[in-house]
Amino acid sequence: MTTLSELSDNAAAGTAQRAGEPDTEPDSPGTEPGTETADEPRTAVPAAAAAPVLAVRGVHISDQVTDREIVHGVSFELTPGKTVGIVGESGSGKTLTCRATLGILPPHFEVSAGSIEIAGTDIATLTPQQWTALRGATISAVFQDPASYLNPSIRVGAQIAEVIRVKKGLKRREARHRAVELLQAVQLRDPELVYGQYTHELSGGMLQRVLIAAAIAADPQILIADEATTALDVTVQAEILDLLAELRQQAGLALVVVSHDLAVVAQLCDEVLVMREGEVVEQGTTSEVLHHPRHEYTRLLIAEHDQYGLEKFLAPLTPLTPQETS
Numbered sequence: 325m326t327t328l329s330e331l332s333d334n335a336a337a338g339t340a341q342r343a344g345e346p347d348t349e350p351d352s353p354g355t356e357p358g359t360e361t362a363d364e365p366r367t368a369v370p371a372a373a374a375a376p377v378l379a380v381r382g383v384h385i386s387d388q389v390t391d392r393e394i395v396h397g398v399s400f401e402l403t404p405g406k407t408v409g410i411v412g413e414s415g416s417g418k419t420l421t422c423r424a425t426l427g428i429l430p431p432h433f434e435v436s437a438g439s440i441e442i443a444g445t446d447i448a449t450l451t452p453q454q455w456t457a458l459r460g461a462t463i464s465a466v467f468q469d470p471a472s473y474l475n476p477s478i479r480v481g482a483q484i485a486e487v488i489r490v491k492k493g494l495k496r497r498e499a500r501h502r503a504v505e506l507l508q509a510v511q512l513r514d515p516e517l518v519y520g521q522y523t524h525e526l527s528g529g530m531l532q533r534v535l536i537a538a539a540i541a542a543d544p545q546i547l548i549a550d551e552a553t554t555a556l557d558v559t560v561q562a563e564i565l566d567l568l569a570e571l572r573q574q575a576g577l578a579l580v581v582v583s584h585d586l587a588v589v590a591q592l593c594d595e596v597l598v599m600r601e602g603e604v605v606e607q608g609t610t611s612e613v614l615h616h617p618r619h620e621y622t623r624l625l626i627a628e629h630d631q632y633g634l635e636k637f638l639a640p641l642t643p644l645t646p647q648e649t650s
């Protein structure tokens with residue numbers, strides 16, 4: 325059975341494991357479980373040489389109406405080509421953290437403490453016009469439920485071309501050409517055909533690819549994927565995760581991957597934050613957190629996966645035999 329630790333080791337080596345591939349040795353030297361005690365300080369994630377494209381520093385988020393603090397301090401840094409994962413139970417503040425980073429908190433919510441810097445600029449200083457220029461072009465996002473982010477009455481290709489026209493200043497014909505290239509880049513077969521289709525003509529997996537194409541259309545440095553694969557079946561989910569990994573490698577995209585599924589972040593992320601009730605209860609390199617979980621909740625998440633296995637995630641589901649179901 326493939327464990328989360330093995331997945332993270334594979335991710336670190338840039339070799340995501342797929343169904344049918346042989347298992348690899350789980351532990352690298354020096355990462356034997358049980359060699360560390362909870363009292364020892366966890367080594368910080370090594371600072372990379374490159375300047376961070378995104379720096380989230382001690383961010384607290386509050387609901388101004390109820391005067392309630394919902395997120396109690398989140399910090400992480402993202403350099404080009406890196407991936408940070410945020411995992412945690414429903415309502416723990418993952419999406420609010422992402423929305424704060426994108427400057428789109430729901431009404432009445434505010435960043436009540438801490439700071440967020442995008443490409444060296446404190447977002448608190450941005451005017452609405454500056455935000456408009458930054459969104460899409462520097463920081464972009466893909467959420468769950470792609471259909472709700474696309475206009476059902478406009479051909480999907482034209483919607484991508486519009487992003488390119490507005491954000492990149494390309495002429496109509498060039499924008500169309502680039503949109504088709506992007507549809508190809510997200511591995512949609514027959515991109516010309518897809519360009520002319522409407523949302524209701526496409527499957528969930530295809531729509532999610534279209535949304536990713538739109539999100540990367542203006543060559544952003546940072547892409548936030550908030551539960552971007554949750555609604556998809558396991559095979560398509562694995563394909564989309566591969567696509568994100570490829571974009572990271574080819575375009576040097578920095579990724580924030582949000583999921584309630586530890587297997588998703590284990591596959592893709594260099595660093596992981598585990599959130600619960602607005603608190604980051606655990607944070608470190610993915611391998612460190614998975615090999616030496618310190619918080620009971622992280623252990624619980626890992627145990628769940630170890631108990632049920634990850635084949636559901638790595639391989640197409642095979643129907644259970646009557647003996648297995650009884």
Ligand SMILES: Nc1ncnc2c1ncn2[C@@H]1O[C@H](COP(=O)(O)OP(=O)(O)OP(=O)(O)O)[C@@H](O)[C@H]1O
Binds near residue numbers: 412413414415418430
């Ligand atoms: N628009 C909103 N109006 C009121 N409360 C909100 C709103 N958005 C989020 N909240 C509250 O803030 C808290 C954190 O929500 P958030 O959406 O960040 O959770 P999450 O970790 O993304 O959960 P999930 O895994 O279900 O997506 C929740 O208690 C939620 O009820």
Ligand SMILES: [Mg+2]
Binds near residue numbers: 418419420550551
């Ligand atoms: Mg959410």
